[in-house]
Amino acid sequence: MAKVFITGGAGFVGSRVAKLFVDRGDEVFIFDTFKQYLIPDCEVTPPNLLIRLRGIMDKIELVQGDTLNKDHLRRVLNRIKPDIIIHMAALPLAFMAIEHTEDAFQSILGSTVNFLEIIRDFDHPCRFVYTSSSMTYGDFVTDPVTEDSAQSPKEIYGSFKLAGEIVCRGYMRCYKLDLAIVRPSAIYGPFDANQRVIQKFIARALSGEAIKVDGDGSMRLDFTYVDDAAQAIFLVGTHPAAKGETFNITRGEARSLKDVLDVIQKEIPELNVQYGPVPSYMPKRGTLDVTKAKTLLGYKPEYDLERGVKLYIEHLRNNPI
Numbered sequence: 001m002a003k004v005f006i007t008g009g010a011g012f013v014g015s016r017v018a019k020l021f022v023d024r025g026d027e028v029f030i031f032d033t034f035k036q037y038l039i040p041d042c043e044v045t046p047p048n049l050l051i052r053l054r055g056i057m058d059k060i061e062l063v064q065g066d067t068l069n070k071d072h073l074r075r076v077l078n079r080i081k082p083d084i085i086i087h088m089a090a091l092p093l094a095f096m097a098i099e100h101t102e103d104a105f106q107s108i109l110g111s112t113v114n115f116l117e118i119i120r121d122f123d124h125p126c127r128f129v130y131t132s133s134s135m136t137y138g139d140f141v142t143d144p145v146t147e148d149s150a151q152s153p154k155e156i157y158g159s160f161k162l163a164g165e166i167v168c169r170g171y172m173r174c175y176k177l178d179l180a181i182v183r184p185s186a187i188y189g190p191f192d193a194n195q196r197v198i199q200k201f202i203a204r205a206l207s208g209e210a211i212k213v214d215g216d217g218s219m220r221l222d223f224t225y226v227d228d229a230a231q232a233i234f235l236v237g238t239h240p241a242a243k244g245e246t247f248n249i250t251r252g253e254a255r256s257l258k259d260v261l262d263v264i265q266k267e268i269p270e271l272n273v274q275y276g277p278v279p280s281y282m283p284k285r286g287t288l289d290v291t292k293a294k295t296l297l298g299y300k301p302e303y304d305l306e307r308g309v310k311l312y313i314e315h316l317r318n319n320p321i
């Protein structure tokens with residue numbers, strides 16, 4: 001049984017990762033500020049995001065804390081002595097990082113440096129998983145991109161995520177840390193409160209409101225159902241072969257916004273779609289090659305867009321987020 005410390009473990013993706021470790025019988029510690037970056041939706045009353053931890057609350061230890069409070073973080077880590085740290089806490093939205101640059105800088109880079117400074121002094125082995133992003137690639141120069149493709153972020157969030165990767169690798173080489181990096185992209189599914197594209201499309205389709213599309217619908221993203229992303233992060237946290245490695249973790253197949261609308265329309269026929277400009281900060285993306293995660297770790301993504309969106313619609317028909 002491992003001791004697993006998950007920052008952002010009360011969040012959309014982190015809570016699903018936590019469930020996998022609980023299911024394996026590990027001792028799970030969730031460290032989270034319970035921060036909601038977007039203004040809570042008044043229709044969602046109360047916005048109780050702890051609903052994400054339903055079913056595992058009595059099997060985890062929940063620590064309220066901020067990864068930027070290094071003294072508190074150090075005390076908690078020295079008490080727990082985790083075998084695995086999954087670091088997911090961060091400002092998670094690229095468009096917010098443009099306005100809240102200091103928040104993005106601190107929560108992405110500052111918190112990561114705090115961890116590295118603390119774990120370099122550990123006297124026990126510990127796997128540290130840093131959550132990066134496909135935004136570190138900027139405009140994809142090849143389709144698909146592999147982990148070795150050029151990284152040239154074109155906005156703030158991707159720049160800080162890339163800086164975090166570089167710092168992680170520097171510490172890893174300097175202090176021989178057991179470290180791994182994941183690059184997820186466009187995760188969707190139940191209990192995301194961050195109003196990402198598929199959530200917005202389905203919510204508006206269900207309410208009959210206009211669906212606003214960035215561009216003409218041809219934009220392609222490697223949409224990844226949350227359980228697939230969680231499976232991959234769990235594998236990176238636990239598999240010996242992940243040590244020192246970086247992994248794309250997505251479905252491994254880019255689909256267009258038009259495809260998403262077509263899938264939604266099969267379940268909700270009446271759609272009111274409006275097309276608009278693409279935000280200038282948005283990179284041109286596509287497929288992330290996940291061969292490395294499949295080959296080295298046995299990662300098996302199980303949800304294509306058709307299956308994932310259908311499940312998500314069923315969920316959102318009965319739940320506010």
Ligand SMILES: NC(=O)c1ccc[n+]([C@@H]2O[C@H](COP(=O)([O-])OP(=O)(O)OC[C@H]3O[C@@H](n4cnc5c(N)ncnc54)[C@H](O)[C@@H]3O)[C@@H](O)[C@H]2O)c1
Pocket residue numbers: 007008009010011012013014031032033034035036065066067068087088089090091092093107111131132133134183184185186187188192193194
């Ligand atoms: N969801 C995606 O499509 C996606 C894609 C690429 C990368 N990521 C990364 O995955 C991670 C999780 O994303 P998510 O979608 O689950 O977001 P989320 O907002 O649902 O979860 C983030 C969690 O981190 C917590 N948190 C934020 N700052 C904190 C701090 N300083 N100290 C402690 N806790 C803090 C929040 O309270 C929240 O519970 C983030 O690092 C994000 O950048 C997400």
